[in-house]
Amino acid sequence: MMTEIRIVSRGGQGGVTGAKMLAYAGHLDGKFVQAIPKYGAERKGAPIFADVRISTTHVKTHAPVITENTHSWIVLDPSLIQTIPLSKLSQDTLIIINSQEYPKSLQNENKLRIGKVDAVKIARECGLIKSGTEMVSTVMLGAWVKATNMVSLESLKNAVKHQFGDGELTDANIRSIELAYSQFEFI
Amino acid sequence: MMTEIRIVSRGGQGGVTGAKMLAYAGHLDGKFVQAIPKYGAERKGAPIFADVRISTTHVKTHAPVITENTHSWIVLDPSLIQTIPLSKLSQDTLIIINSQEYPKSLQNENKLRIGKVDAVKIARECGLIKSGTEMVSTVMLGAWVKATNMVSLESLKNAVKHQFGDGELTDANIRSIELAYSQFEFI
Amino acid sequence: MNVKIPEMMDRPEVLLRGNFACAGCGLSIAYKTAISALNRPIVVIPACCSSVIQSLHPNVTYNVPTLNIAFAAHASAASGIARAKKMRGEDTTTVVWSGDGGTFDIGLATWSGAAERNENIIHFCYDNNFYSNTGAQRSGATPRGAVTTTTPGGKKEKRKSIVRIMAAHDIPYIATASIGYPRDLYTKVKKASLIEGYRFILIDAPCPTGWNSDPALTPELGELAVKTGYFPLYEIEKGKLTFSRRGERYRDPEKRVPIEEYLSKQSRFKKMTSTQILEVKKDIQHEWDQLSLFE
Amino acid sequence: MNVKIPEMMDRPEVLLRGNFACAGCGLSIAYKTAISALNRPIVVIPACCSSVIQSLHPNVTYNVPTLNIAFAAHASAASGIARAKKMRGEDTTTVVWSGDGGTFDIGLATWSGAAERNENIIHFCYDNNFYSNTGAQRSGATPRGAVTTTTPGGKKEKRKSIVRIMAAHDIPYIATASIGYPRDLYTKVKKASLIEGYRFILIDAPCPTGWNSDPALTPELGELAVKTGYFPLYEIEKGKLTFSRRGERYRDPEKRVPIEEYLSKQSRFKKMTSTQILEVKKDIQHEWDQLSLFE
Amino acid sequence: MKEMVQTLEKPQTKLMTGSEAVATAAKLSRPQVIAAYPITPQTEIVETLSGMVTRGELNAEYINVESEHSAMGAVIGASLAGTRTFTATSSHGLLYMGELVWWAGLTRIPVVMPVVNRSLNPWNIWPDHQDAMTFRDAGWIQFYAKNNQEVLDLTICAFKIAEHHKIWMPVMVCLDGFILSHTTAQVEIPSQSDVDNFLPSFKPLAMLDPDDPFAHGSLTDSEGIWEQRMSLIAGFDNARVIIPQILTEYTEKIGRLGNYMVEVTGDIDNAECAIVALGTMGEEAEQAIEFLAEKNIKAVVFRPRVFRPFPKKELISLIKQVPRLLVIDRAVSFGNAGQLAIEIQAELYASKVDVKFYQIIRGLGGKDVSYADIAAEVEKVLKEDK
Amino acid sequence: MKEMVQTLEKPQTKLMTGSEAVATAAKLSRPQVIAAYPITPQTEIVETLSGMVTRGELNAEYINVESEHSAMGAVIGASLAGTRTFTATSSHGLLYMGELVWWAGLTRIPVVMPVVNRSLNPWNIWPDHQDAMTFRDAGWIQFYAKNNQEVLDLTICAFKIAEHHKIWMPVMVCLDGFILSHTTAQVEIPSQSDVDNFLPSFKPLAMLDPDDPFAHGSLTDSEGIWEQRMSLIAGFDNARVIIPQILTEYTEKIGRLGNYMVEVTGDIDNAECAIVALGTMGEEAEQAIEFLAEKNIKAVVFRPRVFRPFPKKELISLIKQVPRLLVIDRAVSFGNAGQLAIEIQAELYASKVDVKFYQIIRGLGGKDVSYADIAAEVEKVLKEDK
Amino acid sequence: MNEEIELKDPVLPLGRPTLGSAGETGDWRTFRPKFIEENCIKCYKCWLSCPEGTIRVDAHGEFPYIDYDYCKGCGICVHVCPGRKKQKALEMVPE
Amino acid sequence: MNEEIELKDPVLPLGRPTLGSAGETGDWRTFRPKFIEENCIKCYKCWLSCPEGTIRVDAHGEFPYIDYDYCKGCGICVHVCPGRKKQKALEMVPE
């Protein structure tokens, strides 16, 4: 069993680090994992994505996730919904969006499972702001865990600890995960 | 018909230029020719050789002359006789030596045709001295032409002109050729 | 005398909007200002951040003919262009646009040869003090004490004095300039463009991403580098050095803004101890002393 | 103060008899004198005449450990050796032995990097003013007006001032020396060997074959280069220049032997016009003027 | 020799990128002199190692050279001065050090160099094998790794192989840029003592030493060159024998790696088609055959893990057992074809093996190649050959 | 296309070395920018050309660069600035410019570069093909000349081939160091007007021009790279067609050269063995078959004059006609075999040709190879295969 | 031999100058510079220092304006703006 | 697989210091330096400048002598020899 997740974000939002943390959480749960950042020449602010695979056996593929097979899309910036090739998605694909409200462009997509969380708000609440940008990636991971239960909340928190070490930043991120976990809702 | 000649000399004696002139003389006679200097890291004074081929058809080989096939050896310095692999030479191979007297080491070689000319003397007579070294190569070519008639004396002289242009040097060289032509003797 | 802004306003748009440069990019300011001052430039760009900001093929942000070339081949490729255009009788200005890595390090022999031949080239080096393209590694231009990804404990050596190295080649024109003083830069480029032979202009070009500085402060960091004496502004014409109006006063260490003000605005200097800062001050003074010899 | 000959007499034999060098070879004198002054040297030799005179494998004329390396890799290979021996705790002296081509041209970036890192190396450049190995082509060290096989009309540019370029790197020790003054050379090498870091010694080493000069005159040409002011002798220690006892007096152009005496002994300068000779005199004076700034 | 295969049954102990795996392996191997120059996508290796040296975790001299030519120059010097050496590069960096890559190969310098494969110009930072393939003649042993675990294990083995006194050659460990270098995956890290037990300290065959002087690489005539070239050929023959031994020793002492030159994945006996590919494309092909199995198509993967020495015998004895062969190259010899395809065909000819042969080129300039793509190619082969 | 062969029936008009032949050909071709760096045994080319420029016999800019990397950099720049360009190198010089050799190949710079073949390190100035072979992947057309006449003729053709708008690629003309470069032989020199008539002035496909700006070689994604690589492959396909046409035109307008990609010498119908070799070893083999004929042994020589594009079809259609094949390489892909042998075998496999195949390596580091040696090898083949 | 194949034209590595070669980089912004006309003294320092060329001026003497399609929101223009009586003519506001 | 092949030792490119590595270079000579003992002041300038090391001195205070096996006859020693009262202690004579 292999689960493929794509995190869609803008340079600077923490999407790549988020992918690593998610993979790490899977790793702590005893799964085989992979985190693939898609590198380009893009700079801060440009759209980028990173893929995560969580599997019960060693992952042999190295390619970016295949659209049809992707289990979940975690979208860190609502303006990036347009980059998702909706028509190619399979039945029940999960899309989690950082957004206050239900995105209009998805209103008629009934083969998908769509959820949202106001990650910007949570990030601000928790003080997760760097150079003026809200760091929403851990928030979004918290929401995804709530939605899927595919890694344990505990492991995700430990992954955050592993990433940021002990200290305020970790505390803030863990708090944000908890908030997201409680505030996430399917639409 | 292809004739192969090896000129044995020391760096600075003009052996390589001699090979070029001999080839040029053959060229003027309407033959196909080749002059191959054997280049090494050797400096002035070190033993070197240069090969000449004169042929009635286009010369296809690019290798140094093969010992057994070599028609003539032109030896610009008697101390270099020792470098000739005498035992490998074929019947009637011609060896022409710059020497005043008959070299002892060749006294028992009766399968060979051996000739000599006192090229040092002739070169001095003609003023062919450069940085203290007698330039004996044209002298030796004159002797070779006498011995073999394989290129015309005229062509050899023209080759010298081609090499050194008009002027004293050419005149001296031509004189040296004539002297060698008259003084050469088989032993 | 510096050109007035209105005189600059009809300059051509050489760097088109909407490219890959980071927000607040110092090299963009440098490029726009310098290249727009030239007559029919042809620009050679070796590997550096400038080869990234130009965006992806088949589009490009540079609005002038541009040859991308291997890291160490800037001045040689430019030599080829300059000679070819001479053969063709075309009126163009051949330019090398290189980072400090390309100029101070891997490509040094290349430009030194071109400088010796006195090729008809203007060589610009925009200096962000490190390899920005590949993620902030040490270069020969990295100042003592600066943390880079290959000098995580801070660089031990002082920065190469590329200008003095250039000056030893006795080329006709050398200048330093800064994106903190765009009019000064523009004026110097205009002046250089009237001279024949190998000309060199070193441009201080802060990199907010690599220096971890506020993008809005890019020009201010340029100014501070001048005011602290860290980056003196001057020209060397036929071997004779003149400090620029903007720079002259910082000859007097007393008049300089304390270097700490400059250092504290960039996290790359965060680890510096006070002894190291003292050494840097010595490096600065040493450079001024050496430069003064050429006055 | 120069060492006395008797003090030199127990020096090791570093260059064995019976090698491929031409008769009267200047580099042989330079090598013998310089390398024999060192403690446990390990010598890195890039492509140059020194890689030829060593004779054919499996024999070698050099009686010290020698690494032959690619033309542009001298100072980097030496950096590797110096660091490795440091790791191993072995007491050796790492040396670059390069011609002017390797130093002035193709390998310039290499040593510049090593100099910036202040690697613990002594870099010798024996300077015969051109590429001797390959048959007398132009190098960055070729003086204006000299005929080489790639400048058959005489070189148009003046020679690079490699010493000023080195000096701009602020390395701890720089010296010029000549095979015309072997004791001076030996003394300088001894001195350099006591200093740590990147040290550079430029040795004037006439090449009778390439210069078409009488082999017996090799040392005299070395002397003449000094006496005509063409090749000033000096040391630069920590940035401070001192002209050597043997060289100081030629600061005064009046005291110099006329350059024509030097030029006329080498057929490479045969084609020079009097205007060119005047230019060369200017080049010489320019170099002295520039050097004097560092006193 | 008993066959061993890479075992990855349990989740491994650390998550790391391929670059970190290289740096970790290097650190465990205790190089004494490191010289390197940054280039995307190799930079993380260099940065990590310089951090280790700075923090004192690795007792080595780290030389921040000013170019790749100098990086290789420095490690050649350091190796001959008697130390274990390490460098890493990619793409244009590899080309820029090309002259010295040859130098190290032809004069037998046992340096270890990971090459993070990246395409060549025009500027493009994404992976293909054009860079490393350019040096397939140059007297280097070449490994191509399929995943981060193999990157780590092979890098440690590379030192032992390079420094084996019957081999004494440089070794390149190739890993696909980004695909491995920047991808995080699980890697099991051996303990320092296990590695020390496997890899003894550096024992120079010849060392620059004032007490026993020699000249290295001096002017050599044709006879000397011939002798050295023949010795290099013999060295590769030795390597064919010794590499599996060293891989065996590693697997026994440290585990997991396997001792094959060519890895076989799948059911060779029933395979309708075999796929040959290097590096991550090889592991991708493994996924592809699982994917094909779902469609009831049987295929097998032969992945040469070693490209130099070229594993002729191993490949031939495998190919003999299958009816069809699909070779996928990630590089081209322009004016002819894919390098891997050319060399395999040559061997097939020499061994008179008859197999239906198909060759394709994929993944140039970082073009994605997924298991689905590979599977589709296999299906195409089967359709064409009906 | 009717077949034409190199004709050398009458003594030619001038005696010159291979280097002079190159320089003469270059001069006749009117390059506008020349940049080169000396290296044995290429120096005479560079020196002769700089003399011609200095004396005003050739109207060109001559750039005395400070390294080969810069030589190739300069001609790339000059070519894109709209001029015909020329350089020449050898051995380590070729390696040192390697990064830019690739640059010229992959970004399509129509420069012409003779390579005077010389062995690689340790220092050795004598000939073999290791230097040029290293760049067989690099997107260059490669010729190997057998004698000084061919050197001259091919160099002139090289410009026309490089600059053909359906090819637009760099061309390397390889000549064996010393064996050709320093050997004096007869060469017929075409008149300037004949050459001008054959070779029109330079017409850039794209030029750096302030009136029509573009960026050359800028950052390119996988799709762009793929497109350019496929175009390069197509360019070689074009070259296969166009090269014989240009050689035909040369032979018609100027004479002598012949229009084949692979030269055949000897009686193919009765040959017991065919010999394949490049450059002067090819002509040496021609002599060898005459030598063998005296012993009543019939052999034939297939000499690929073009190695890139690899003349597959031509070789295969010839090899099909003989029972035995002896391939002689003057270089090695260490860890596998001779490059020529590998590629021919691959083709034999692909074309399912059955021939008794023999391969040897000869002449490394300048080891002499005479016709007698080659003849002996043929005899050995015949003895072995009885 | 195979003259009849179609000879394709070479694809050269040429990029053409293009506005927005990297897309509409305005959406990289999190803050935007806002122009306050009454404070502007038309010194054009913003124009001079904007790395993006997104401070536009139609002619000397006109007010500058901002091309928000490409402005990356670096804040330099605001930082360098002297404004009138210490009141800047530009300020950063959140997107 | 083929463990039984004999594993040869690598041939490394090592040259060893050898007297006369290029042969007895004395035969490159056309003139030879001749030593005239009575004129020698033991200044050892010849020793200092001989490129070949073929001016030999057994110990300080002894007379120099010449190793004719390797002396290339360049004449430097003669040229630099000051000699006694302008009478050189070395002169070149034809071989």
Ligand SMILES: Cc1ncc(C[n+]2csc(CCOP(=O)(O)OP(=O)(O)O)c2C)c(N)n1
């Ligand atoms: C031969 C080679 N080595 C390394 C690289 C990788 N590389 C590309 S740009 C760069 C650094 C450029 O630094 P600099 O010249 O200072 O320009 P910046 O990136 O700072 O703008 C490096 C190391 C390369 N492209 N080619």
Ligand SMILES: Cc1ncc(C[n+]2csc(CCOP(=O)(O)OP(=O)(O)O)c2C)c(N)n1
């Ligand atoms: C990369 C490379 N380019 C060119 C050469 C050929 N080459 C060998 S030595 C040499 C010139 C050396 O000149 P210099 O350093 O002045 O030393 P010299 O020969 O004068 O002693 C050249 C061009 C080479 N070996 N390698």
Ligand code: SF4
């Ligand atoms: S900098 Fe401020 S005051 Fe000056 S023109 Fe721009 S907006 Fe107006």
Ligand code: SF4
């Ligand atoms: S915020 Fe930055 S990019 Fe935008 S207009 Fe101001 S200076 Fe230009």
Ligand code: SF4
């Ligand atoms: S130079 Fe002359 S005087 Fe001095 S030691 Fe030698 S031979 Fe004697």
Ligand code: SF4
């Ligand atoms: S002639 Fe020359 S080589 Fe001979 S001893 Fe005198 S200086 Fe030495």
